[in-house]
Amino acid sequence: MTTQDAMNTFVKDTGGWVASQLEACTRCGICADACHFYTATGNPEYAPVWKVELLRRAYEQQFTFSGKIKLALGIDKKITDADLNHWSDLNYQACTVCNKCSIACPMGIDLGSLLAGVRSGLAAGGFVPEDLAKAVQLQLDEGSPLGMTDEVWEDRLEWVEDDWEVDIPIDVEGADTLVIFSSIEVMKFPTNIAAIAQILNAAGENWTVSSTAREVVNFGFYEGSEEHTKQFLKTLLDGAKELGVKRIVVTECGHAYDALRWHAAHMLPEANNFEITHITGVLGELVGAGRLNLKPGFYDELDAGTITFHDACKIQRKGGHIKEPREILNLLAPESFKEMTPNQEQAICCGGGGGVIAIKDADPIRFKSFELKIDQVNKVGAKTVAMSCSNCRLQYVDGVGHFDLDWKVTGLSQMVADALIEEE
Numbered sequence: 001m002t003t004q005d006a007m008n009t010f011v012k013d014t015g016g017w018v019a020s021q022l023e024a025c026t027r028c029g030i031c032a033d034a035c036h037f038y039t040a041t042g043n044p045e046y047a048p049v050w051k052v053e054l055l056r057r058a059y060e061q062q063f064t065f066s067g068k069i070k071l072a073l074g075i076d077k078k079i080t081d082a083d084l085n086h087w088s089d090l091n092y093q094a095c096t097v098c099n100k101c102s103i104a105c106p107m108g109i110d111l112g113s114l115l116a117g118v119r120s121g122l123a124a125g126g127f128v129p130e131d132l133a134k135a136v137q138l139q140l141d142e143g144s145p146l147g148m149t150d151e152v153w154e155d156r157l158e159w160v161e162d163d164w165e166v167d168i169p170i171d172v173e174g175a176d177t178l179v180i181f182s183s184i185e186v187m188k189f190p191t192n193i194a195a196i197a198q199i200l201n202a203a204g205e206n207w208t209v210s211s212t213a214r215e216v217v218n219f220g221f222y223e224g225s226e227e228h229t230k231q232f233l234k235t236l237l238d239g240a241k242e243l244g245v246k247r248i249v250v251t252e253c254g255h256a257y258d259a260l261r262w263h264a265a266h267m268l269p270e271a272n273n274f275e276i277t278h279i280t281g282v283l284g285e286l287v288g289a290g291r292l293n294l295k296p297g298f299y300d301e302l303d304a305g306t307i308t309f310h311d312a313c314k315i316q317r318k319g320g321h322i323k324e325p326r327e328i329l330n331l332l333a334p335e336s337f338k339e340m341t342p343n344q345e346q347a348i349c350c351g352g353g354g355g356v357i358a359i360k361d362a363d364p365i366r367f368k369s370f371e372l373k374i375d376q377v378n379k380v381g382a383k384t385v386a387m388s389c390s391n392c393r394l395q396y397v398d399g400v401g402h403f404d405l406d407w408k409v410t411g412l413s414q415m416v417a418d419a420l421i422e423e424e
């Protein structure tokens, strides 16, 4: 893998669509204010439009007369290893691919896709940060970047079944729904497995987990490698096909939902054989249809202070599952649920998505960006922050520890499960 491989990938990706996007940019700078890394630091290199500058330069140098003249006159220089290393830092450490810049751009430029294009080129050239590359290798070798091997998965399921006294159907052929958890939940928030199992069992769903399609996290997607992304997605789709399910439910993981819900359909046609949805949508359906026996006002009665909801970039902004958490929280905490501002599509990213939380060198900027969330949560006076993405949850838990905050951080599924009225 070399600089030339990176350049070739930039050039391959610089088709008509990318060129038109780059040409449309007026350099107004509006996207900068949409980026939490830029607003938290004021560093102009963190402006979204600057993060795609590498792609623009590669396009200009390869395809435009002015670009070639600039090179010939020495006004611009050929892209070097040093440039690629620098943009690797900018794109992997200071971008969560949250897509807020895309919705802010008045020219309608899809910066999120351009940023993904930059990652593709960097991955092809071997400019992926070491920590991320190691996680990809672990997923290739063991089936999970967080060490969730077959044995660990089996042990965890057994433990959750015993400790929470909940049935978890495993490898049930002909089940309607395959539920795929992320290793963040399995390794860091195993209560999520119990919570989702309790909810689906209470609703009488015909569901299963799989021994093979067991890890929804996709580090190939973070890295920007189409080959690895596809490989990890294929394992999931093969597992779903083997069991003959109709629907795949991604649990509380945002980027995994993005990869499986939208990207799989372009990469692997068999993805279109399944309905692919997110647990937040399922919760909304079950609660809306009255299929869960929940205690209205459950959290108001606990009297544990204000509860707020953090919108995840891939589940709410991109996935559109915006109304379901509100309907659920307005039912369970009509008095104590309060919105932070901005919210919904305009929400500020947690700062740990897109693989950023896996890169140690990104810790200072990750925590700096989290200060924006501290400000938002403190303004609404919340003591509990709920969310439907465990990557965001991990970032919040880390932030709470780092800044010594007295907040409770929880998942939406957990909140629903805790408010279930037990059948006699």
Ligand code: SF4
Residues within 6 Å of the ligand: 024, 025, 026, 027, 028, 029, 030, 031, 032, 049, 104, 105, 106, 107, 108, 109, 111
């Ligand atoms: S907001 Fe859009 S047009 Fe303005 S600088 Fe950013 S990408 Fe370019």
Ligand code: SF4
Residues within 6 Å of the ligand: 034, 035, 036, 037, 047, 048, 051, 094, 095, 096, 097, 098, 099, 100, 101, 102, 111, 112, 115, 349
């Ligand atoms: S996708 Fe999000 S993190 Fe990345 S540049 Fe745009 S606003 Fe910033």
